[in-house]
Amino acid sequence: MTNSEQITQLIQQEKYQEALRLLQQKAQSGSDAVLLSTMAHCNYRLGNFKQSADELTEAIALAPDQAQLYSDRGISYFMLGDRENSFRDFNKAQELEPQNPYRYSSRAYVKDAFRDTKGAIADYQKALELDPEDAISYNNLGLLLEKVGYQKEARQHFEKADEIEGRKTGNNISGKQTAKQDKPAKAAEKKPTVVSPTPKSKMTASHLGNTIKSIFTTRKGFQEFLQFWLGKHPDR
Structure with missing residues (x-):
């Protein structure tokens, strides 16, 4: 078993401390963006x-x-509860990929967590403009509309969410606050990548990158973040 395969296996087994130790050893001979982001995953x-x-x-x-x-x-x-830096990075991600609906829906969820309901509604609306088949965004937008008193519009969004989810899975999701879906977000369908020697060049695939997925790239992983964070910060 190669070092990269061993790291992958440890992460799959949720043995993050052991994986981190091997990653740190690997980093001694040079780091790249994938290696660093995988260390960030473990931490x-x-x-x-x-x-x-x-x-x-x-x-x-x-x-x-x-x-x-x-x-x-x-x-x-x-x-970490760092609102300013969190929004700065979500905004930068959106600037780099303005046609990626997940950049808006993920930022919307965070905006709502920080009580920017108006901003969250605008982001969910943009996400749906880009991906009108996103049942999760319809559902979460419905919850926000319900919260601000637009009951009729909220019901319409719940019905649309159930219609889309029903076509895909046969299940209903309306009225349940969620940031996940069965399949990865569109942005996550791309293989994880590694930076090439030239700083401005595009990232290319590597074995380690292809076998270790970031927890941040699916709505399921994002939901886990939010549930943990809300448990630690119940006042937010």
């Missing part, structure tokens, strides 16, 4: 959110045009 799972954010900062220095790295760091800042 997040261990509750080391500041370290996770710092490692993502290093990854961004190597790959400043990768929206997912900013989104990942934005969630780390979110977990």
